[in-house]
Amino acid sequence: MSLQPSLTPLNGSICLEKGCFECCKETEMMLTGKDIERLEKLGFKREEFCIKDGNFLKLRNIKGLCFFLDLEKGLCTVYENRPEGCRLYPIVFDLLRRKCVLDKTCPYRDMVSEEELLENCETVQLLVARLIRGAP
Numbered sequence: 001m002s003l004q005p006s007l008t009p010l011n012g013s014i015c016l017e018k019g020c021f022e023c024c025k026e027t028e029m030m031l032t033g034k035d036i037e038r039l040e041k042l043g044f045k046r047e048e049f050c051i052k053d054g055n056f057l058k059l060r061n062i063k064g065l066c067f068f069l070d071l072e073k074g075l076c077t078v079y080e081n082r083p084e085g086c087r088l089y090p091i092v093f094d095l096l097r098r099k100c101v102l103d104k105t106c107p108y109r110d111m112v113s114e115e116e117l118l119e120n121c122e123t124v125q126l127l128v129a130r131l132i133r134g135a136p
């Protein structure tokens, strides 16, 4: 029996292996108050890394790439502290269909199993509810 964790975009393993950072291009990832607090504790200023979009705060893109992406390495520079939405990606909540789906931008979305989708869906829904309420 293999003790190796399975390759999946959820833990970033397949992204690392393939050098993929598709989800960090033109990101529209929304940020919770806790995300902002955590990133500020690393020394970043919120006006550097986030933008206001209506009632929401989102990651800022610089030349089409997330503020936190190291383009040369193709890596997230705040991986351990990345936003909650980035941790759950490619699982997103489709507000129109009112269900969790795998985002089409991720080329490795098919590696997320149905079980992983179901296991994480409640967390995704709670995150979306917090973002909509503007709760931390």
Ligand code: SF4
Residues within 6 Å of the ligand: 023, 024, 027, 029, 059, 066, 067, 068, 069, 070, 075, 076, 077, 078, 079, 082, 083, 086
């Ligand atoms: S915070 Fe990190 S994982 Fe999230 S979009 Fe930016 S570079 Fe990618």
